[in-house]
Amino acid sequence: MSERRIRVLVAKPGLDGHDRGAKTVASVLRDHGMEVVYTGLHKTPAMIAEIALQEDVDVVGLSILSGAHMELFPRVREELVSRGMERVLMVGGGIIPKDDMAALEGQGFAKLFGPGTNTDSIAEYIKEEVARRWAEEGSEA
Amino acid sequence: MTDTQPIQAPEGREAWRAALDAAKTRGVEFTSISGTPLEPLYGPEDLQGSPEDQLGYPGQFPFTRGVHPTMYRGRLWTMRQFAGFGTARETNERFKFLLGHGQTGLSVAFDFPTLMGRDADDEMCRGEVGQVGVAISCLADMEQLFDGIPMGEVSTSMTINGPAPILLAFYIACAERQGVDPAIIRGTVQNDILKEYQAQHAWLVPPEPALRMITDVMEYCSARVPKWNTISISGYHIREAGSTAAQELAFTLANGLEYVRRGIARGMDVDEFAPRLSFFFDSHLDFFEEIAKFRAARRIWARKLRDEFGAKDPRSWMLRFHTQTAGVSLTAQQPENNIVRTAFEALAAVLGGTQSLHTNSMDETLSLPTEKAVKIALRTQQVIAEEIEVAHVADPLGGSYFVEAMTDRLEAEAEAYFTEIERRGGVVPSIDAGYFQKEIHDSAVSYQRAVERGRKRVVGVNCYTEGEEELEIELHRIRPEVEQEARANLARLRAERDPQRAEAALQAIRTGCHDGSNLLERFVAAAHADCTLGEIAQVLREEFGEYVEPKIL
Numbered sequence: 001m002s003e004r005r006i007r008v009l010v011a012k013p014g015l016d017g018h019d020r021g022a023k024t025v026a027s028v029l030r031d032h033g034m035e036v037v038y039t040g041l042h043k044t045p046a047m048i049a050e051i052a053l054q055e056d057v058d059v060v061g062l063s064i065l066s067g068a069h070m071e072l073f074p075r076v077r078e079e080l081v082s083r084g085m086e087r088v089l090m091v092g093g094g095i096i097p098k099d100d101m102a103a104l105e106g107q108g109f110a111k112l113f114g115p116g117t118n119t120d121s122i123a124e125y126i127k128e129e130v131a132r133r134w135a136e137e138g139s140e141a
Numbered sequence: 142m143t144d145t146q147p148i149q150a151p152e153g154r155e156a157w158r159a160a161l162d163a164a165k166t167r168g169v170e171f172t173s174i175s176g177t178p179l180e181p182l183y184g185p186e187d188l189q190g191s192p193e194d195q196l197g198y199p200g201q202f203p204f205t206r207g208v209h210p211t212m213y214r215g216r217l218w219t220m221r222q223f224a225g226f227g228t229a230r231e232t233n234e235r236f237k238f239l240l241g242h243g244q245t246g247l248s249v250a251f252d253f254p255t256l257m258g259r260d261a262d263d264e265m266c267r268g269e270v271g272q273v274g275v276a277i278s279c280l281a282d283m284e285q286l287f288d289g290i291p292m293g294e295v296s297t298s299m300t301i302n303g304p305a306p307i308l309l310a311f312y313i314a315c316a317e318r319q320g321v322d323p324a325i326i327r328g329t330v331q332n333d334i335l336k337e338y339q340a341q342h343a344w345l346v347p348p349e350p351a352l353r354m355i356t357d358v359m360e361y362c363s364a365r366v367p368k369w370n371t372i373s374i375s376g377y378h379i380r381e382a383g384s385t386a387a388q389e390l391a392f393t394l395a396n397g398l399e400y401v402r403r404g405i406a407r408g409m410d411v412d413e414f415a416p417r418l419s420f421f422f423d424s425h426l427d428f429f430e431e432i433a434k435f436r437a438a439r440r441i442w443a444r445k446l447r448d449e450f451g452a453k454d455p456r457s458w459m460l461r462f463h464t465q466t467a468g469v470s471l472t473a474q475q476p477e478n479n480i481v482r483t484a485f486e487a488l489a490a491v492l493g494g495t496q497s498l499h500t501n502s503m504d505e506t507l508s509l510p511t512e513k514a515v516k517i518a519l520r521t522q523q524v525i526a527e528e529i530e531v532a533h534v535a536d537p538l539g540g541s542y543f544v545e546a547m548t549d550r551l552e553a554e555a556e557a558y559f560t561e562i563e564r565r566g567g568v569v570p571s572i573d574a575g576y577f578q579k580e581i582h583d584s585a586v587s588y589q590r591a592v593e594r595g596r597k598r599v600v601g602v603n604c605y606t607e608g609e610e611e612l613e614i615e616l617h618r619i620r621p622e623v624e625q626e627a628r629a630n631l632a633r634l635r636a637e638r639d640p641q642r643a644e645a646a647l648q649a650i651r652t653g654c655h656d657g658s659n660l661l662e663r664f665v666a667a668a669h670a671d672c673t674l675g676e677i678a679q680v681l682r683e684e685f686g687e688y689v690e691p692k693i694l
Contacts, residue, residue: 015253015269017342020382020469020585026694027586038694041342042257044265066253067508067619071268097508097616115473115506116602118593 006130008059011039011048013076016066021093025061025119032123034059045072049079052088058130062092069096069104077108089129093117154184170596174427175385176587177550183542189549192540195440199535203443205436205548206536207494208459213532218490219497220522221298221463225250225275226509227623229285232275236290238512244519246497247328248298249286250274251308256343258304258678261627271623273509274300278631278675280668283311284318293321297328298373298463298497303345305332306354307677310664313366317669329370329419329463332358335396335568338688339577341378345678348569350685354660355400356407359414361661370419372400373463379577380423381469383585386434387551389423391558392577394441398559399568401450411450415457424490425467426482432538433547435493438462441552464490465499471506475601479503484521491525492538498522508616575691582693631673638671646670647680654684 010026012019019041026036037055039048052060060080062073073092080088092104093113101112110129113122151159161181171179180187189195197203200210209215222239224247225232236247251274254266260278261270270276277283292315301308309330313323334351337344345351355372362369376384376393384392397418404414420438424431442460446452466486471479480503487500500518502510510518526532538544565571572578591597598604646667653663667677 015257015259015266015343017256017337019342020582023582023694024383024586024589027582028589036694038692040690040692066269067272068253068268095506095508116599119589120593 004134006034006059006126007055007057008034008036008061008126009039009048009052009055009057010036010061010063011043011051011076012041013043013045013048013062013064013072014066014068015042016064016068017041018065018094019063021065022061022063025063025093025122028119029123029126032120032127034123034126045075045079048076049083049085052080052085053083057088058133059089059091059126062090062094064092064094064096067095069094070100073104073109074107081108087133089126089133091122091126093122157182169598173386173430173547174425174588174597175387175430175584176591177385177387177430180546183546185542187542187546189545195545195549196539202447202455202458204439204459206539208439208461208496212494212535213491213526214535217526217532218495218522219246219296220244220519220526221246221248221497221499222515222519223248223250223298223300223465223499224515225252226273226617227271227275227619228626229275229277229282230288231271231620231623233286233288233290235512236286239515239519240290240295242516242519243523246296246298247290248499249300251299251301252276253343254278255308255674256301256303258307258345258674258681260631260673260675261624262631263675268624270627271619276623276627277308277311278627279634279671279673280311280314280318281630281634281671283308283315287315287319291321292316292319293325295327297326298331299328300331302331302334302337302341303343303351304674304678305330305334306358306661307664307668307674309358309369310661310668311674313665314668323366325368326366327368329373330358331373331375331421333372333375333396333421335399335572336375336378336393338572338690339379339392339396340382340384340581341375342690344688346681346685347688348572350654350681352400352403352569356403357659357661359400359404359417360407360409361659362417363409363413367417369417371414371417373419373421374400375421377421377423377465379581380425380467382581383469383588384581385584386425386427386430387554388558388580388584390434390438390441390551391555391562393420393422394438394445394555395559395562395568397442398445401446405450411446411452412454412457415446415450415452416454416459419496420460420462422462422464422490422495423467424464424486424493424495426470426486428485428489429538429544429547430551431486431489432493433544433551435462435464435490435495436536436539436544436548437551437555439494440548441555461496463497463499464493464495466490466501468501468505471501471503472599472601473506475607476503476507478601479506480517480521483518484525487521488525488531491531494536504616508618511615511617513615573691575693578691579693634671634673642670643667643672643676646672647676650677650680651684654681
């Protein structure tokens with residue numbers, strides 16, 4: 001049986017056009033053997049959740065540098081939950097003050113990554129976390 | 142005293158090279174920040190051409206040494222801090238604060254809804270109103286932004302692209318309401334749509350209709366707003382998106398040359414509009430590479446405009462530019478160090494002969510800057526201008542073997558890119574094919590990898606780190622009421638304006654999209670009729686279609 005590959009959606013919610021970070025992380029995750037779908041820019045929370053559902057991803061990573069994270073991140077989460085995807089691993093990054101990161105981590109986001117984060121460490125985090133969740137699913141089944 | 146024989150030390154270039162090769166070096170990569178390998182020493186053998194052809198004199202072709210004969214002896218660069226957040230009233234207060242502290246020009250930062258041509262009450266804009274800049278949805282907002290600021294006296298730069306012609310219309314209409322003749326207003330609208338598709342991504346409609354509106358702006362302004370810079374051809378966003386210095390230089394100038402071609406194709410004489418084109422570059426951390434980039438940019442532009450486009454007015458040959466220090470070079474770790482980075486970058490811009498400068502604030506990787514951080518950034522420019530005596534001599538690094546070699550090299554790299562872009566059918570087809578986007582992305586990834594592998598060192602990030610340090614600086618927060626206030630203002634505007642007049646103005650734009658009228662003229666009329674940005678932009682989206690980015694990943 002071939003090894004199950006981690007499927008990741010890298011998404012840009014809202015009007016923010018800064019995609020350097022999102023695209024760089026997408027490339028690095030691909031180098032780490034993951035299947036990565038990038039949404040492109042200017043996506044609404046509903047559009048992102050819909051793509052996540054269609055692509056059947058294990059991870060949704062949001063990137064935002066517009067300051068609208070406290071509005072948009074929870075809304076993406078709600079849209080995913082309303083599609084029965086509450087188990088998807090949610091991570092994010094961008095220009096996000098520490099207090100907001102802590103708040104989001106209490107609202108269903110597993111981890112937020114700030115500027116200066118080593119991209120390999122993001123990949124390692126996702127691998128470990130997804131492996132843990134898959135193991136849990138396995139034991140539940 | 143005893144007679145001693147002088148020691149016969151080996152001399153000359155070969156001996157130096159042998160000594161160098163025999164010695165141990167630090168074991169790091171000796172490359173520019175763009176990855177260009179650097180020689181350990183540059184000498185006369187690295188110079189190309191004659192100084193007359195390559196350098197000339199300040200204020201003379203090919204302007205390598207600067208665009209003014211006096212350079213900063215005549216007038217210092219304009220200290221122009223980009224600012225905008227929240228409502229028009231709050232930004233108006235920040236403008237007055239900056240003018241009160243010796244800033245000499247204004248620069249408006251708009252929020253994402255405005256940048257994307259949407260009103261503050263648009264459902265797409267929830268959570269974004271007033272966040273990264275000021276929300277301007279209509280003429281009334283623009284009037285509040287400039288309340289008590291004499292528009293006939295200040296010069297204003299507006300960073301806006303997709304909907305640039307609409308915001309310029311608001312500005313012109315606002316000046317008219319202040320009783321100021323548009324013929325005397327001074328400033329710049331960025332209006333550089335090509336780099337939006339390549340890097341910054343705040344577009345409105347596809348490239349062809351966007352270019353048509355830019356040409357409308359050039360035409361309208363050359364007749365009626367002659368002191369306005371109609372496009373600020375911007376490398377800044379290309380660089381911030383990850384390009385190298387050579388890519389920033391080449392793509393920006395290629396875009397500039399494309400605007401020149403479009404103006405000529407409209408039937409204008411190149412000397413009618415080229416003097417009103419200005420540029421905007423990044424000043425990154427690599428001190429000498431950046432100075433060389435600014436010098437190369439002036440030389441390439443002068444040669445192209447005179448020799449390829451036949452411009453006769455020396456003002457058409459002159460590349461005048463604004464500079465902003467590199468936002469991407471700032472670190473969230475040990476943020477006070479950003480003051481030092483910014484100071485070096487600002488110094489490179491000044492030694493490279495910039496006409497105006499924005500210095501970033503230390504806290505910008507965390508949020509919009511606080512007043513304190515902005516003041517330090519402005520003071521950094523003032524220290525450069527007043528204390529360190531670098532503004533007295535034009536092009537002080539001209540003649541440096543290294544800087545001249547780097548200038549020549551960047552010019553050659555840019556020329557190679559021009560050839561490649563032409564081979565691909567020009568700028569717009571290269572955008573459609575994702576060529577620039579891919580080049581920039583590849584450079585961004587390669588730089589990120591260099592930092593992560595330790596080949597490029599960043600203090601506080603991959604060396605001299607302090608672990609999980611607590612942030613001790615105060616953050617600027619946008620008031621949560623901003624969005625509600627903006628929505629209420631727009632509701633009032635829509636209720637109180639003359640609905641027939643507004644509808645007629647929008648209809649005139651709709652027909653103007655297809656009958657070859659000058660759209661800026663129609664936008665000014667629509668501004669006076671209290672049409673909103675979103676309403677005007679919606680007509681354009683309906684008539685011209687929306688832009689869909691090519692996939693490169």
